[in-house]
Structures are given as structure tokens and as C-alpha cells.
Amino acid sequence: MTHKVLDARDVVIRFAGDSGDGMQLTGSLFADMSAVYGNELSTFPDYPAEIRAPHGTVSGVSGFQVHIGSADVNTPGDYCDLLVAMNPAALKANAKWCKPTAMILVDDDSFDEPGLRKAGFTTDNPFVELGVEDRTLLVAPITTLTLESLAESGLDKKAALKCKNMFTLGMACYIYDRPLDYIFGYLERKFAKKHPEMIAPNRKVLQDGFNYAANVQAIPNTYHIEPAKLPKGLYRNITGNQATAWGLLAASEKSGLPLFCGSYPITPATGILEELAIHKSLGAKTLQAEDEIAGICTAIGASFAGNLAVTSTSGPGLSLKSEALGLAVMTELPLVVVDVQRAGPSTGIPTKTEQTDLDQALYGRNGECPMPVIAAHSPSHCFDAAFMAAKIALEHMTPVILLSEGFLSGGSEPWLIPSMADYPAINPPFVKGTLPEGEKFKPFERDPETLVRRWAVPGQKGLEHRIGGLEKTHSGSISSDPANHQLMVDERRAKVDKIASFIPPLKVEGPAEGDLLVVGWGGTYGHILSAVHEVGDVPFAHFDFICPLPANTAEVFSHYRKILVCELNSGQFASYLRGLMPGVNIVKFNKVQGQPFLVKELVDAINREK
Amino acid sequence: MATLSAKDFKSDQEVRWCPGCGDHAVLAALQRALPKVSTALNYEKERYVVVSGIGCSSRLPYYMDTYGFHSIHGRATAISTGIKVANPWLTVWQACGDGDALAIGGNHFIHAIRRNIDINVILFNNQIYGLTKGQYSPTSKLGAITKTSPYGTVEHPFNPGMLVLGSHGTFFARSLDVELALNEEIMTAAALHDGCSVMEMLTNCVIFNDGAHKALSAPDVKADHTIVLRHGEKMIFGKDRDKGLIYDGRKLRVVKIGEGGFTEEDILVHDAHNDNIGLHRALAEMKGPDFPVALGVIRDVRDITYDDGVRDQVKDVMAKSTIHSVDDLLRSGTTWEVK
Numbered sequence: 015m016t017h018k019v020l021d022a023r024d025v026v027i028r029f030a031g032d033s034g035d036g037m038q039l040t041g042s043l044f045a046d047m048s049a050v051y052g053n054e055l056s057t058f059p060d061y062p063a064e065i066r067a068p069h070g071t072v073s074g075v076s077g078f079q080v081h082i083g084s085a086d087v088n089t090p091g092d093y094c095d096l097l098v099a100m101n102p103a104a105l106k107a108n109a110k111w112c113k114p115t116a117m118i119l120v121d122d123d124s125f126d127e128p129g130l131r132k133a134g135f136t137t138d139n140p141f142v143e144l145g146v147e148d149r150t151l152l153v154a155p156i157t158t159l160t161l162e163s164l165a166e167s168g169l170d171k172k173a174a175l176k177c178k179n180m181f182t183l184g185m186a187c188y189i190y191d192r193p194l195d196y197i198f199g200y201l202e203r204k205f206a207k208k209h210p211e212m213i214a215p216n217r218k219v220l221q222d223g224f225n226y227a228a229n230v231q232a233i234p235n236t237y238h239i240e241p242a243k244l245p246k247g248l249y250r251n252i253t254g255n256q257a258t259a260w261g262l263l264a265a266s267e268k269s270g271l272p273l274f275c276g277s278y279p280i281t282p283a284t285g286i287l288e289e290l291a292i293h294k295s296l297g298a299k300t301l302q303a304e305d306e307i308a309g310i311c312t313a314i315g316a317s318f319a320g321n322l323a324v325t326s327t328s329g330p331g332l333s334l335k336s337e338a339l340g341l342a343v344m345t346e347l348p349l350v351v352v353d354v355q356r357a358g359p360s361t362g363i364p365t366k367t368e369q370t371d372l373d374q375a376l377y378g379r380n381g382e383c384p385m386p387v388i389a390a391h392s393p394s395h396c397f398d399a400a401f402m403a404a405k406i407a408l409e410h411m412t413p414v415i416l417l418s419e420g421f422l423s424g425g426s427e428p429w430l431i432p433s434m435a436d437y438p439a440i441n442p443p444f445v446k447g448t449l450p451e452g453e454k455f456k457p458f459e460r461d462p463e464t465l466v467r468r469w470a471v472p473g474q475k476g477l478e479h480r481i482g483g484l485e486k487t488h489s490g491s492i493s494s495d496p497a498n499h500q501l502m503v504d505e506r507r508a509k510v511d512k513i514a515s516f517i518p519p520l521k522v523e524g525p526a527e528g529d530l531l532v533v534g535w536g537g538t539y540g541h542i543l544s545a546v547h548e549v550g551d552v553p554f555a556h557f558d559f560i561c562p563l564p565a566n567t568a569e570v571f572s573h574y575r576k577i578l579v580c581e582l583n584s585g586q587f588a589s590y591l592r593g594l595m596p597g598v599n600i601v602k603f604n605k606v607q608g609q610p611f612l613v614k615e616l617v618d619a620i621n622r623e624k
Numbered sequence: 625m626a627t628l629s630a631k632d633f634k635s636d637q638e639v640r641w642c643p644g645c646g647d648h649a650v651l652a653a654l655q656r657a658l659p660k661v662s663t664a665l666n667y668e669k670e671r672y673v674v675v676s677g678i679g680c681s682s683r684l685p686y687y688m689d690t691y692g693f694h695s696i697h698g699r700a701t702a703i704s705t706g707i708k709v710a711n712p713w714l715t716v717w718q719a720c721g722d723g724d725a726l727a728i729g730g731n732h733f734i735h736a737i738r739r740n741i742d743i744n745v746i747l748f749n750n751q752i753y754g755l756t757k758g759q760y761s762p763t764s765k766l767g768a769i770t771k772t773s774p775y776g777t778v779e780h781p782f783n784p785g786m787l788v789l790g791s792h793g794t795f796f797a798r799s800l801d802v803e804l805a806l807n808e809e810i811m812t813a814a815a816l817h818d819g820c821s822v823m824e825m826l827t828n829c830v831i832f833n834d835g836a837h838k839a840l841s842a843p844d845v846k847a848d849h850t851i852v853l854r855h856g857e858k859m860i861f862g863k864d865r866d867k868g869l870i871y872d873g874r875k876l877r878v879v880k881i882g883e884g885g886f887t888e889e890d891i892l893v894h895d896a897h898n899d900n901i902g903l904h905r906a907l908a909e910m911k912g913p914d915f916p917v918a919l920g921v922i923r924d925v926r927d928i929t930y931d932d933g934v935r936d937q938v939k940d941v942m943a944k945s946t947i948h949s950v951d952d953l954l955r956s957g958t959t960w961e962v963k
Contacts (some may be wrong), residue, residue, distance in 0.1 A: 315706025
């Protein structure tokens with residue numbers, strides 16, 4: 015067999031195995047290494063809700079998809095070029111994601127009779143059964159080879175078996191022409207302190223996997239992916255949850271207010287609380303509350319006391335916080351509420367992604383209760399979105415909902431590290447100094463332009479005042495006067511609407527007029543972008559700001575005959591737009607399967623509407 | 625610093641509780657206690673924040689000329705917690721009712737106590753829902769006939785003191801609304817206590833549960849049906865101050881001084897600062913007809929507080945970390961240069 019090294023623009027690799035097989039780690043190592051190598055990349059962890067689902071079953075399969083390339087990598091990819099399946103169940107769960115040209119690498123040792131039966135195969139040839147026998151099949155005895163590789167290492171069998179994923183990673187590195195140095199470095203750092211004895215065995219297995227792939231003569235071609243032509247500068251990898259936490263820390267620094275986060279653990283938002291808990295050196299205080307309600311209420315208390323207050327959650331938690339959101343609207347206190355959306359309703363599919371909380375974010379409260387809603391569109395964009403959410407909350411004295419998504423929370427991408435000097439100042443409307451003798455602070459007196467009230471913080475002399483959930487007058491007295499209620503309702507709404515003049519206008523990528531404008535919001539950005547590039551010459555506008563909409567939205571829409579709204583729900587944003595702009599011809603493309611869009615689905619949808 | 629008086633803590637809002645409501649007296653005690661606290665601790669008025677949930681007693685912040693937050697039903701304790709953690713310099717007082725703190729807000733209540741967050745919680749216990757006009761509460765007596773229990777309740781009430789001590793509370797006091805001087809004393813002790821102070825005030829609802837605490841508060845029976853505990857003092861009570869509490873090795877007993885060979889020497893001395901929670905529990909659990917109900921500061925012990933813990937950890941990590949700005953953070957860990 016003649017071995018060729020081919021150049022590839024981009025490739026997609028899907029690592030799949032039992033949820034204890036270390037596939038998340040394997041995938042992220044491959045991704046990190048490719049980032050340092052200079053590729054563009056996007057990742058997507060796809061794992062079950064169970065920590066250790068029944069061994070060898072399809073429900074227990076954990077996957078991690080990595081898309082690397084030299085240009086235009088906007089998504090983790092629809093279908094893969096290499097599927098790594100550590101057992102029959104992983105093959106069964108993931109075969110449908112293989113391109114017709116894909117390679118499939120399996121651990122032959124796990125494809126025994128009991129393994130096949132546990133995964134639900136009825137014949138002895140799983141490849142034929144799944145209709146993938148025509149792919150390039152790399153059937154390697156990975157377990158045996160790992161044990162052989164470590165025979166002299168002194169590790170017991172259990173410890174040795176844990177190194178199986180390194181053998182696989184070594185093989186993948188050979189196939190995609192990746193240097194092993196980064197992983198060697200990682201192993202040093204990871205094990206240096208607690209388990210230095212694990213460094214050498216993992217290194218050896220990784221190298222043996224690489225060598226095996228080079229020697230086995232079963233791999234027809236290997237691929238070289240050139241580094242991308244990226245803007246110059248310092249880069250790092252970042253996940254959505256990490257970027258969200260860091261964006262909030264950035265807002266804390268810019269506003270000069272300590273960050274307080276009151277949250278209750280919930281998938282897939284927990285990473286934000288965990289990340290903030292690490293960064294006490296930047297003054298962040300985290301409170302793991304007794305429940306979701308305490309999460310938001312401690313945050314509201316912290317906001318009253320003058321902190322930048324945050325609560326992070328996912329859909330079911332947002333439901334529990336609804337009443338307190340109303341309190342924050344009524345008291346006009348700044349607060350950032352991060353909702354990392356997951357598949358619902360109720361507990362739904364906690365580890366899967368969706369955009370189904372938009373209605374809840376916009377409307378899910380009693381009374382007339384308007385609140386700004388912002389959405390993040392990529393893992394790294396979570397940083398800017400969180401920063402903006404905090405800036406709007408603090409400068410406009412309002413709770414703000416930041417919508418993230420399961421897809422963004424754990425997904426990662428390389429990020430050109432910004433400098434904080436390039437971020438705007440945050441200036442909350444604090445009352446400065448003291449009031450003239452005899453004058454009382456009027457908490458709901460408003461700036462005539464922005465309708466924003468001023469912020470007097472407990473501890474400030476002479477500004478004692480009371481706020482609460484009861485309707486008040488501008489001076490802060492309780493009032494059930496009909497005309498006053500109407501006035502306050504109108505002003506709270508208008509205050510939120512006026513934020514439109516403080517946010518960037520909606521931008522269109524592509525022709526400024528035409529028949530069809532493709533529209534999206536949130537984490538579908540990369541998929542829609544890839545789809546419009548593939549179709550070619552189709553204008554695309556993506557919304558980061560949902561409530562209020564950018565001021566030029568209606569104007570932009572007026573240049574197109576038809577607006578195609580693509581979203582991972584049954585049409586919530588489309589309905590919202592229809593309600594605000596009744597004359598506009600809005601059509602929609604939706605999917606509610608707990609999975610991101612496939613670029614192909616979007617391409618088909620756009621072509622149908624073109 | 626100018627000396628503060630009760631008047632400084634009165635707001636310009638009209639007090640709208642029913643005439644004869646026990647809440648008036650508790651408010652008056654608080655307005656008298658805070659000037660003393662301010663003098664004792666050198667606190668300025670702007671340091672006080674009064675928080676409440678929803679219910680009759682939760683209107684209290686509007687009547688105090690301090691920073692105030694009238695929040696939502698049951699959540700006062702969570703709001704107070706956030707305020708105290710955000711700014712430990714502030715001194716936080718909380719007004720909440722039995723339904724507010726022990727039913728809808730029960731979870732926040734026990735967790736604030738468990739964390740020992742340094743807030744002062746006044747629990748107005750009138751054993752009824754007043755603002756919604758007369759439904760039974762988690763402290764209503766078994767069999768209580770109310771609008772939602774026309775045939776009597778079939779559920780046992782909480783003893784708030786047992787809930788506090790069961791959560792390993794560091795401060796618990798109990799009193800009657802009418803005991804103005806004692807309440808001032810309790811509130812001052814609560815303010816001086818570093819940690820979560822719970823003060824149960826047995827209040828009378830003249831409209832929906834009039835006389836609920838009559839067996840304790842009526843002038844003719846009060847001295848025999850209650851005992852005021854003070855740290856370091858003998859546990860003596862009764863109209864003629866001739867009854868006392870002893871511990872017979874297994875349980876508390878009421879004895880008559882001068883009878884059965886018991887002298888004043890045998891009577892227990894109250895030790896509110898003893899960390900051993902057993903006797904405090906027994907005291908908090910006492911009820912008629914065999915025992916007097918304990919009033920005063922039953923427990924007041926030192927322990928680490930949550931707010932101090934949070935603050936110290938932040939300081940500690942700040943001192944050790946190499947990350948002191950967001951720019952440092954962004955450049956930490958694995959990065960690479962694209963040239």
C-alpha cells in the first residue's frame with residue numbers, strides 16, 4: 015500500500031466511547047493541540063446526563079467532536095472524517111455521523127460477543143448492520159496493544175487500561191499529522207504534582223499509538239492541515255461558560271464594583287459558578303445558594319448593597335427565579351441573570367442544547383415586567399455578551415437576561431485575547447455626595463433622557479430610603495393610585511426600550527437588499543454563517559440584542575421581500591418579530607431535537623426559500 | 625458621632641398596623657434598641673439595613689428611617705444574606721412572620737442559620753396568616769380553627785426555637801410583644817452577637833388570632849407561666865419567685881424552693897454561652913402546663929460566621945494569587961502567539 019500525505023482544508027474528528035473512557039479529555043486535548051498548532055477550530059461535547067451510565071450501552075456513550083481547519087471553521091461540523099469508537103455502542107450511536115469518505119477506528123478487543131449484544135447488535139458484523147462497511151475501517155486491538163505497551167511499566171491492569179485513550183489519541187495524531195509535543199507537555203503538567211509515576215506510561219502509550227498507526231499499513235492516507243491565516247496576536251482556547259464568567263469579571267473591573275454571584279448548581283450552567291469561584295483574587299464572591307430562588311435573591315440583596323450582582327442558571331432554574339425577577343424589575347436594581355438554555359420543558363434533556371427559553375426570558379413573569387434580553391453567539395462571544403449585559407444592567411438600573419446555550423457552554427474555540435484597555439467604561443448612576451439638608455432621596459426619580467433612576471447604596475450618609483415589590487411613586491412612597499401605576503408601568507417599559515439607542519445597529523453580512531434575508535440569534539451563528547457561505551451571496555443578519563431590538567431592525571428588514579428566521583425552537587423569535595413588525599413577511603426554519611443545526615439542513619432550508 | 629435617638633429611626637410613613645397589633649410594640653422596642661446599639665458599637669445610622677419579606681410584620685422597614693428592602697414572600701433571609709456578604713460593614717436587621725420565615729421561606733431560614741451569617745432576624749410569631757386574613761400557619765396549634773381549617777388543623781406546629789437549635793443556631797431568644805424592656809435588651813444582645821441571631825417575638829393578632837399567647841402574657845399568669853432567662857442568673861420564676869429549674873441528670877424539672885429539700889443553691893444558673901446545645905434545647909422546648917415557657921436570650925455562643933469566611937478567603941486568595949487584573953487572567957494558562 016502506498017502511503018500518501020494529503021492536504022486537507024478542514025477535518026472533523028468524533029471521539030466516542032463509554033462515559034468513563036475519557037473521550038471528553040481525548041477530544042479536548044486534540045483540540046487544544048490543534049489550536050496551539052495554529053488551526054481554526056470548534057468543538058462540541060455530546061455526553062449523556064448520567065455520570066456513569068450502564069457500561070457498554072448506547073445510552074452511556076459520550077462523544078466529543080472537533081472540527082479543525084485552515085479557514086472558515088464556524089461550527090463543530092455536521093459529519094465526521096474520522097470516527098473513533100471505543101466500543102460497539104459508541105459505533106452504533108455515532109455511525110450515522112460518518113461522511114461517506116470517513117475512516118472508522120474501533121477497538122477490536124471490545125467488539126466481542128457480549129459487547130455486541132450489549133450494544134444491541136443482532137449479527138456478528140456491526141459494520142454491515144449499520145451500513146458502514148464501505149468506509150475505511152481501522153480495526154485495531156487497542157486494549158491489547160495498550161496493555162502490551164505498559165507490560166514493563168509496573169502499572170496494574172486497571173491503571174494500564176485507563177491509558178487506552180492515549181493510544182487512540184496517538185493514532186489520531188498520526189492520521190492528522192499532529193506533533194505530540196503539546197500533549198507531552200500537558201501530561202507533565204497534569205501529573206507532575208500528584209502522580210508523577212503516570213507521566214512516563216501515558217507518554218509511552220501515546221507514542222506507541224502514534225507508531226502503531228505509522229507501521230500498521232492499514233491507513234491509506236494521512237492528512238496535513240495547514241495553520242490558519244489568523245490575525246496576529248496572542249490566542250487562547252475558551253469555552254462559553256468560561257468566557258461568560260470572565261466577561262462578568264471584566265465588567266466588575268471596569269465598573270469598579272465587586273462581583274457577587276449567587277447560584278445553584280444546574281447543568282449546563284454550573285461551569286460559570288465554578289469558574290467564578292476560582293477567581294477570588296479578582297474580588298469575586300460566590301455563594302452556592304440553597305436553591306435557585308436563594309441564588310437570585312442573594313444576588314438582588316448584593317445588588318442593593320452595591321455589588322455587580324449575578325445569578326447563573328438554566329431553564330428550570332429561570333422558572334424558579336421568575337418572582338424574584340419581577341422584584342428586580344420593580345426595585346430597578348442592576349442584575350445579570352445568565353440562562354444557559356437546555357432542552358426542555360421541565361427537566362427535558364439536561365445535557366442537550368436548545369433555544370427554547372426565549373419566550374420565558376421575554377415574558378415569563380407576572381405583571382408588566384419588561385427586561386432586556388441579550389444572546390451570546392459563540393463560545394468566545396460569551397465574554398462580550400456578558401460584559402454588555404453587565405454594562406446595560408449597571409448603567410440602566412435593570413435586571414438583564416443573558417441567554418447562552420448548552421452548545422456554547424462547553425464548546426470551545428481559539429480566541430484572540432483582547433486587551434481590557436479596548437473595553438468601554440461602565441458608569442452606574444450613583445448618587446454622589448450628600449443631599450441638601452432636609453431633602454430626602456427619591457429612589458424612583460428618573461433621568462429625563464434615559465428614564466434611569468439613581469443608585470444610592472446602603473452606607474451612604476443621608477440617603478436612607480426604602481424599596482420593595484409594592485408599587486411606588488417617584489419619591490418612593492407606596493402607592494396604589496391608578497394614574498401613578500400607569501405612569502410607572504409606562505416608564506419601566508420605556509426605560510428598557512430606550513436602551514436601543516445604546517446598542518450597536520444590526521449588521522447584514524452580504525447584499526444590502528434582495529429577496530431573502532436569513533436571520534438568526536444566539537448560538538446558531540456559526541452554522542448559519544457556514545450555510546450562507548455555502549449557498550453563496552445570501553444576506554444574513556444575526557441578533558445579539560433581542561430586547562430591545564437594534565434600532566435599525568425594521569429599516570434593515572424593509573430591504574428584503576422575505577425574512578427567514580432560523581432557530582432551535584418552534585419559532586419563538588419569529589413570533590416576537592411578527593408581533594413587533596406585523597407587516598413583515600417572516601418565514602421560519604426550526605428544529606427542536608436537543609441538537610445544533612446541521613449546516614446541510616440550513617443550506618436546504620435557504621435554498622427552498624430562495 | 626452625634627448620639628442617635630429613637631426618633632432618628634422613625635420614618636415619615638404612617639404606621640398602618642391594626643390598633644392593638646403586637647407589631648407596634650416590637651417596632652417601638654427596635655427603635656429604642658438601635659440608638660443603644662449605635663452607641664455601644666459606634667455605628668452610624670447609614671450602616672443599618674432593614675429587610676423584610678411579605679406579611680403584616682414585613683411592613684416594618686417602611687416605618688424605619690434606615691435603608692430598607694421590603695422584598696417578596698419568604699425570601700427576606702436570602703436578600704439579607706446577599707446584602708451582608710456583599711458588604712459585611714452593613715448591619716442587617718430582618719423582620720419576618722411565621723408564615724413568611726417558616727413556611728414559604730423555611731429553606732432560606734434554616735440555611736442562613738446553618739451558615740451563621742451575621743444578620744439579626746426578628747421572627748414575629750402570631751401563629752396565623754394575618755395579611756391574607758386568617759389562615760393557619762406553621763406555628764398554629766394542633767386543632768386551631770381558622771378559615772382554612774374550619775374543623776381544626778391536623779398538623780403539628782413548629783417550635784421555632786427547636787428549628788433554630790436543630791440547625792445549630794448560635795443565637796436564639798424568645799419574648800412577648802408587650803415586654804418592651806426585655807425586647808430592647810434582647811435586640812441589643814442580638815446586635816452584639818457575631819452571627820445569625822434569631823429573636824422570636826410572640827405577637828398578638830387582635831383581628832384573626834386574638835389572645836393566642838394569652839396563657840403567657842396575661843398579667844395574672846405571666847410570672848408563673850414564663851421564665852426570663854439571663855446569662856449568669858438563677859433560673860427562678862413565679863409570682864413569688866419561689867420556683868426554679870433543676871437538672872436531675874436526665875431532664876429538667878420544676879421545683880419549689882424550700883420544698884422537698886431544694887434550696888436556691890440547687891437551682892440552675894443560665895449559661896447562654898455554653899456551646900453544648902442540649903440544655904438550650906431543653907429550655908427552648910419547655911411548655912405548659914408542666915413547665916414555664918422560656919423567654920430571654922436562651923443561646924448566645926461564638927462560632928465562625930459566613931460573611932467573615934467569605935471575606936477572609938477573598939483576602940487570602942488575593943494575597944497568594946498571581947492574577948490581579950482581568951488582563952492577567954486573560955493571559956493565564958495556555959496561550960500561543962500567531963505571528
